[in-house]
Amino acid sequence: MEFDFSLLLLALPVVFLLGWLASRLDLRQLRLESHQAPKAYFKGLNFLLNEQQDQAIDAFIEAVQSDPDTSELHFALGNLFRRRGEYERAVRVHQHLLSRGDLVADDRHRAQHALALDYLKAGLLDRAEEALLKLEGTRFEAQARLALLANYERSRDWEHAAGIASKLEAAGQGSFAGRQAHYLCEQAAARVTGQQPAEAMSLLRQAMETAPQAPRPRMDLATLQRAQGNHEAALATLTEAMLQSPAATPLIAPLLADAAIAAHAIAPALALLKTRYEQSACIDVLDAIVNLEAANGDNAVTARQWYARHLEKEPSLVAAAKWIAGEKLEHEQFHPQVQRALDHAVKPLTRYRCAACGFEAKRHFWQCPGCQAWDSYPALRVEEL
Template identity: 70%
Template sequence: MEFDLSWVLLGLPLAFGLGWMASRFDLRQIRMENRQAPKAYFKGLNFLLNEQQDQAIDAFIEAVQNDPDTSELHFALGNLFRRRGEYERAVRVHEHLLSRGDLSQADRNRAQHALALDFLKAGLLDHAETALLKLEGTSFEAQARLALLANYERSRDWALAAEVAEKLDRADQGSFAPRLAHYLCEQAALLIAQNQWPEAASLLRQATEKSPESARARLDLAKLQDKMGQVNEAWQTLHEALDHTPAAIGLMAQPLADLALRCGRAQETLQLLQTRYASHPGLDLLDAVVTLSNAQSDGELSARDWYARHLEKVPSLVAATKWIAGEKLEHEQFHPQVQRALDHAAKPLLRYRCAACGFEAMQHFWQCPGCQAWDSYPPLRVEEL
């Protein structure tokens, strides 16, 4: 059979034409998709800037559908879901990213961190812990450890929180010694509740070594020593605390005065507190001085005299209320009503206030019940702030 070369010559132009048409179709399709993806992306960005999150999510979903391999759009979409509280959808987006085999290691770590944040926001602490632990040795390690610290605080796992705080402290991520002292105090409190006093005392001593300026560690240790019948040791602990944490003298003054009365060191302690009061007058310190002064048979000043002297230094409604309690008024029959009104007015001034969120309480807290910040309560009453 003879091969007709003319068919080849006729077929070549036809094949070329068909190939050209196919390439033009593919290029047109690619250009169309490329136009659609940026358009949807910028539309979503515009909605986001105008705080129209519902429309922004719809636009980003459209962009992801047009270009499913774009990781940045997935991250934007996942973050939007998390901000809106749609944690399940955020988790699905970030888990989808992690399942992709073509994702770079940097983006994989980023997706892992985003997934951990999703779990934290959703309150799934166990899942969050697992996700955060996978970030050890990555560029997100420091952020993951801080999140783990918050996670363990929320679950009140103080032993694991202490481990993470020590790692952060060794990694020069700031000083976590004060926070570590609190964790040790929390562990000691649990042991005290179980009557394991020697073990608790050991943890509290560790806390004072880790953070010598921790007022809580020394106060808790003194209370425990007092509970164990070691009154002199408790007094000595608080006496030393005055030098290490002078700013917290208001919290320590009254316990120190009570211990001094029971261990026969009232006169010595009175002189010590009077000296401190002369340079830094405070309401709680004043009450401790009054307690010790009243216990002395030869006290130079009465309680009312001390409150009057305080009023000369500081205009204080609290001190005035206590002073007038022992005063004989001209119309004595109205004294109870006047006293009750003054006590009512002074009561809010005796509260402590969180410097971080403003939460007020009659009790001093080491960790604010409102914002969970540590050491945010100054050891001063509201009237003294």
């Protein structure tokens, strides 16, 4: 039986028409889906700009349901959950991304980094550490190391923190010598608590070599030397600290005065403190001078004269309260009430304030309890800032 080519010619237009109709239907469906997803996405973006996070989350969930393969929508949704404190939902979103086999390597690393941030925000430090360590060798390596450093500091794992700081410095992320010195001082403090003074002293000397200009290692070493009864060595250490770290003089001065009294070496300490006071009038240095002169046998009039001289240089309410405490007032019966009011007024002025976050404290901190920044507390008190 011969094939009729005329039937083939008649069928060709029909096949072409059916193919054209099918392609039009597919294109229409594709356009509809692509139109719906961006519409929901931009709606969510608009809610975000208006700080309407609940509505933004609903819009992004709608967009994800319309196009479940879009990784950017998942990232946006996960970040929103984290910002709202819904860490479990953020973790689920980023874990879902990591479970996808079609995810490109860069997006996989990005999801791993986002998951680590979820764990950090949720306070799951062990899981955060595990997630961050997986980012070695990726473009998120530097960010992961910084997060690891904060993680180790938060958990007071000073040895691992020192290792990460060394890697960051080697990678050109800045100098971490000051932090390394603090880590060594923290380890030394733990050794002192554990009755291991020799190891503590070794760590403090290592800290001095790591950051020669840092005042804390020498101050901690002097405290340890005094605890061992070696007041002369403590005085020498504090004198060196004052020379190496002039800005920390207000912190060092009280310790130096106590060490000088214990070592019976008041004269050289007085000379050094008076020189520093003339260079920069400071109430803590002045208090140290007054204490040394009192220990040297001078009477209370000298102390009042010192505070009066300070008031000539600086309008200090703290110095005024100290001066008036030793004065004989015309209406002496009201002196206790006046003194009590002055002491209450100067309390906020004698605090230390973090330069990074403004957190105030009665004592000086090397690491701010509020923002965790290192060396953010000036040596001066609030009144003198």
